Amino acid sequence: MIQYEGSIWRPPSEARSLILQASIGCSHNSCIFCVSYKQKRYRIRGAEGIQGDLEGLSEQYKSTVRRVFLADGNALAIPTNEIVKILQLLHDELPNLERVGIYGYAKDVRDKTSKDLQVIKNAGLGIIYLGLETGDDELLRWAGKGIDSNENISACLKIRDAGIALSLTIILGLGGLEKSENHAKRTAEVLNRIDPEYIGALTLMTPPGTRIFDMVSTGEFVPMKPIEILIELKMLVENLSLTNCMFRTNHASNYLALGGNLPEDKMKILASLNKAIESGDESILRPSYARGL
């Protein structure tokens, strides 16, 4: 029986993966928009905890597992030798395992050497999901992200150099209307420098328990309207210049689910955005009550 502790979060593309908690919580846990791990104190669960989870699974079930996602928040903060132990265990125990994914945070990548990442890749890590959020340094500071764009870029390039697939998330609406243009343009610049395999755009949510919820309650921060978010997304896509990237807005927080490969599908994505923006019809968008984290 798998021992899950608290709420479990995973990227949309890991919906069919076996989720295992390599760590509990997030070692940073200070972003003003993030509610995911507020109730948890960061600690490493490691190979021992995962071994306990695997012991409870039948051999028949184990043979069906193709993908594993290692939670929680930034399990990549775990020391390299422990991550390697976890990966070896997974590949030993799950005969048909094809890919292991993990959440990472730029500071934790910074604390690993290129050799560490290479060793982790060779032990069988397939993809790292990293929350870039924005390319605007002022916004990163304001959001309590604890890193700047240069640190995000060098962490991401280190991952790419190690040959590990990289999936980045950015947050539409993070700066409100006033900072929207800067946010879109700076974020596109940073994404262009990194040129990742995957980008997922989320839309800012302001759930209770976050600092941003308090700011909305007092009027200090005004969330953007759905059409304003689409205009920001359009500005972002217009400024993207990537070589081979799967771009998606399929997260449940978004008003409009779009997707395609960039650069080939850029015009198609922009055409869909233009259509939605020009219609001004919010009824074709996902209603606010149906958006979720």
Ligand code: SF4
């Ligand atoms: S957004 Fe990521 S780094 Fe920030 S608190 Fe949440 S899990 Fe941690």
